[in-house]
Amino acid sequence: MLIGEVARRSGVSARMLRHFDAIGLVRPTGRTVGGYREYTPEDVRRIFYVEGLRSLGLSLRQIARTLDDPGFTPSALVGDLIEATGERLRREHELLERLRTVDAAEPAGWPDVARIVELLHGLGSPSAARRQQAVLAPAEPASVPVEVLARAVLAESDPNVAGALRWALARAGGDGVASLASAMASDDADVRRRAVLALAELPGDEATAALTDALGDADTTIRGHAALALGARGVTRAVPTLLAMVVEGTNDVEAAELLGTLARDAEWADRIMSALVDELAVHTADSAVRIRLTQALAEMPGTIALDVLRRLAHDDDRPVALLASALVNAADRAAASSPKANRAG
Structure with missing residues (x-):
């Protein structure tokens, strides 16, 4: 032939x-x-x-x-081919994701494309310093793809790089909330923790709503991050979690300060005071908890906690009594030195 x-x-x-x-x-x-x-x-x-x-x-x-x-041996050859093909597909998938990212960012010109590609390469580096440098490199906020930053912050384990990513995400604007909020359904608690920390730095009602949902998370750390962020935004739904943080001793100083801020709302002042008093009654045998609750009472606005502190100054728990007495004396001195008191005298 x-x-x-x-x-x-x-x-x-x-x-x-x-x-x-x-x-x-x-x-x-x-x-x-x-x-x-x-x-x-x-x-x-x-x-x-x-x-x-x-x-x-x-x-x-x-x-x-x-x-x-x-x-x-055919089986050996086929095994090698499967491994090589899998690696090639992985590389091609990464390329496809990069192309989609560039396309989604709607670059105005080649400099924008170069910036996005540079960012992607930097975020893929095994070096934390290199990843942080890539995030903090000078650039116009609009040139930073929000979706890329959101994915990166959910995967980042280094605290310094994660902080830089959260800063860049808040600065970039756009709809980063949707990606972070969807991550709150992850089975991985670390992913949810990263998401709630990023949400805490984003403004707007959508971020607040996602943080409010996070108050029901099974992880106490996640609930705590959400409560601190919500308390700073004046959201009273955070009160029960903030109170629990004071009792448990988790970020209790910050939680107590936020309870004091929220208590400036007359409608909530009585509720917060009642909750603190109730916890004191429950934890009669735990001196450390009672000390933290006493310190939280000192954060209440005006003199609304003064009567309770006067009673605690005679508490059977000596450390609690000493602390309460010191707080009462400080309040009395402040009242005596106020301009109103001086005029009355």
């Missing part, structure tokens, strides 16, 4: 068949009187083997070794 007919039947071009011959991969068994290549059925069968292996991704050099090696 001459080369033209072999090309028609096999689908392999005559040019490629000549190349196979030149490299010794498939050499025709014979030649015609005129010197033309003449292929036997066995030669054609080898051509089909070559094409089959090429379709699996093997190079011609690998195919030659495979076909000529008597110790060839």
Whole structure:
């Protein structure tokens, strides 16, 4: 069978068949009187083997070794091909994600494209310092893809880099809340913690709503982060969690300060005071808890906690009594030195 007919039947071009011959991969068994290549059925069968292996991704050099090696093991070859193909697909998937990211950012020109690509490379670095540098590099806020920053902050374990990412995310604007809020449904508590910390730095009603939902999280750390952020925003739904933080001793100083701020609302002042007094009654045997509750009473606005502190100055728990007494004396001195008191005198 001459080369033209072999090309028609096999689908392999005559040019490629000549190349196979030149490299010794498939050499025709014979030649015609005129010197033309003449292929036997066995030669054609080898051509089909070559094409089959090429379709699996093997190079011609690998195919030659495979076909000529008597110790060839198909399973080993297929395993290597699976590993190589998986790695290639991973790289192509990363490329696809980069292209989608660039497209979503709607770059105005090549400088914007270069900035996005530089950011992606930097965020993929194994070096925390390099990742932080990539985030903090000078750039216009609009050129930073919000979705990229949101994904990065959810995956970042280094606290310094995470802080830089949260800063950049808040600065970039856009709808980063949606990605962070959806991450609050993750089974991974670390992801939810990163999400709630990022949400705490984003303004707006949507971020506040997501933080409010986080008050019901099973993780106490997540609930605490949400409560501190909400308390700073004046959201009274955070009061029960803030009170629990005082009792448990988790960020209790900050939680007590926020309870005092929220108690400036007359509607909530009595509720917060009642809750603190109730906790004092419950924890009669735990001196550390009672001390923290006493300190929280000192954060209440005006003199609304003064009567309770006067009673605590005679508490059976001596450390509590000493603390309450000191707080009462300080309040009395402040009242005595106030301009109103001086005028009355």
